[in-house]
Amino acid sequence: MSPKSDHRVESTPSPAQLEARTKQEAVHPEDLIARISTIDRAYQASPPDGGPRAWCQVLAGHLIVFNTWGYMISFGIFQPHYAEMLSMDPSAIAWIGSVQICLVFLVGTFAGRAFDAGYYKAALVIGTLLQLVGIATTSVAREYWQVFLAQGICQGLGCGIVFAPTVANVSTYFSKKKSIAISISACGGATGGMVFPLMAQQLLPKVGFAWAVRAMGLVVLVSSVIVYLLVRPRLPPRKSGPIVEMAAFKESTYLLFAISMFFTLWAAYFAYYYARAYALNVLGGSQSTSFTMLLVINAVGIPGRLIPAFIADRYFGAVNTFIPAIFCAAVCMFGWIGVRDIPADYAWLCIYGFFAATIQGMFPSTLAGLTKDLSKAGTRIGMIFSIVSVSALTGPPLAGKLIEVNGGKYLGVQIWGGSCLVLGGLLLMGARRASKRDEDTKQ
Template identity: 60%
Template sequence: MHRAASRASCSLPEEAYAYTAAIGPKLHTFTEQRHDAPKSNHPPPNGGPVAWLQVLAGHLVVFNTWGYANSFGIFQAYYASSLSLPASTISWVGSVQVFLIFFIGSVSGRAFDTGYYRPVLWIGCAMQIVAVFVTSLCTKYWQVFLAQGVCQGLGNGLIFCPTIASVSTYFTTKRTIAISTAASGAATGGIVFPVIAEKLLPRIGFPWTVRVMGFVVLVNAAIVASTTRTRLPPHKTGRIVELAAFGELPYLLFTVSMFFTLWATYFAYYYVRPYALDNLHVSQATSYSILLIFNAVGIPGRIIPALLADRYFGAITVLIPVIFLAGLSVYIWHSVQSLASDIVWIVFLGFFGASIQGLFPSTLASLTQDLSKSGTRIGMVFTIISIPCLTGPPLAGRLIQVGDGNYIGAQLWGGTCLLLGCGILFAARVASMGWRWKPAEQ
């Protein structure tokens, strides 16, 4: 792998489905006949074997979606070298993949609410598996874009939002820790896939390295398919988009807050490794270690704030200082001038960046009192934030390019977006809870 290509690499951090008239009736018939789980309108169990199995399934789903996306920094280095294309062109593959995870959230979330979770899950898992194995055969940019960008993104999008919504229906008092535990699959996958690439690429080449990843995705998908169960009966009435939700001030402010927050969050995931290579002049091996540390601290970054949220303060109250500290971390990034300071910095930003990704779905779920609408309402926000997720990293890259390789402009933009998102989220909290320090007992 050439040095120049490695410097261009990046790391990504964590929905789409439409039923055609031809298959809709078949899926409806199948839904009425399936017996995957007894449906209940009783209060969520907040634990028990079935509930925690859904958390395990959610963890593996996020492992296969965001964990694989987190590995794109390794792929970009290889593509830049083998396809002889600029990093900005290659990066659109990863950006489109993340964009699609969120963009079709309204449709796939609504499919969950109406009882089509299992068919959607199977189709999404199949698309993921096919995309990975087809990627191993790609030799041209357009092939990579369609396989890893479009097909992988669609498969990821089909299963991500419904799975988060499904986990949320099993919990109230433990919802934040449950969703954050599921979301930590992004960290475990973000460790496993880069290690596979680092160890196997020099030995067995790109095609078989990607196929090994494909077998990991396949095994995870098999476990997910055998363990997922929906708890609530289908909610047949309703729309894909519930515009009335935006009439609720906390929901509206939360959506705006997450737009600015996630506009900048993934900037660091793209450029933490290139910054170390270009500005600190570390070796490729060290840059891989930096990437692994950045992803590894995401595990406690998702779990510890979730515990604080569930036991003491509530998700939205914990998320506010998390975003604030992430913004400060991006602001001070320009002062990192040595490997030692870089490691300290990536531990902090890796922790708080992962906390944002772990807490924002559970915070969003907490704003929905009617659990039968959780898929739709989560999906709507996912669709909206797909736009900043698509445009944020390329915008940061453009700022770096305009600065002739200097990161200060992008760092100031990223930190400002995060602090702005923090301020708006504080307003959402006041609108939702008033000035209470703790949420009301559930």
């Protein structure tokens, strides 16, 4: 053989060498699975914080809040009709709306745990069906108990089943942009709070109450179909675990936050119910003026949710933005005492509506930030939702009763509302201090 041929033969690996090299370079199935699992865990631990799929969840969240809170905080459009049809006092009518809001929060514990267990889409279907049944039966209701069951109970349950899981779903896609993402979703309350009253204003004189409500139901149906097509839960199901995680209440930050939100939301919502009545009965405004005020307090909710959320994500953090917003809302509530004419009432509605919307937007985003283990996001968010359901249930009727026992005067309810907001802000300051202490202890 030539030297060249000898060199070729000597450089050829032997079967033993080939086998050794193959074993060394082979990727075993268990190694591949381990690598994939590691990548999957890393993805789960680190939300994408953006991207088409993540922002689609925000859009879906916006539509869900549009259908739920947008419809509910428009309750003022139904109050004059119910007062005439049912011949009931304002506090009795307020129970319909307050029970509806209460159930949205109350079923949060169970709906949130269902989200963690992987039943988000099933919850969407069940909740949407209950909403639509409630709207359809509201359109034909003629007695107080019928309206209470249809709008208060049925719609309240349906809205609650879809709301808490949606907040949890959005929160799993974002970390640094969590406040702005959840607040964009929460803006659905403001857009719905304008769309549904405008529909009612145009349709009630032309087709009557029943068909106006059915038209609103059609809007809910179409947007719910879009939601179902958009939502994609990011985390794998967590099948095991309790419905209520009692260990969370051993965390002083979580406990103080829950109590703070009880008092804050006890007072925050009743102005949406009684803004029209105040303009009509105290200031002597017209029906059209009072209706415009309902649109105003909902319209300012868009910047009221987005601007503070941007500030929270970019500069100060959620809780540091939330605390001054609560105190500003308290100052506005006390300032309501000095409103004596329609122009001043418009100005007050713009300012209070801004900070009340900030409360509604920062509440879920701050709450979502209290949960480090995203697999428990639905459960822990739902638990506090259930706690504040009591304040949502009792707040508006209590406000109505305070107005009634004071002969239609609002001074007592204004002082009560402002005091509750101050207490809520102080408790949230305590939660922030507890959180900082816990962080210092870990270090």
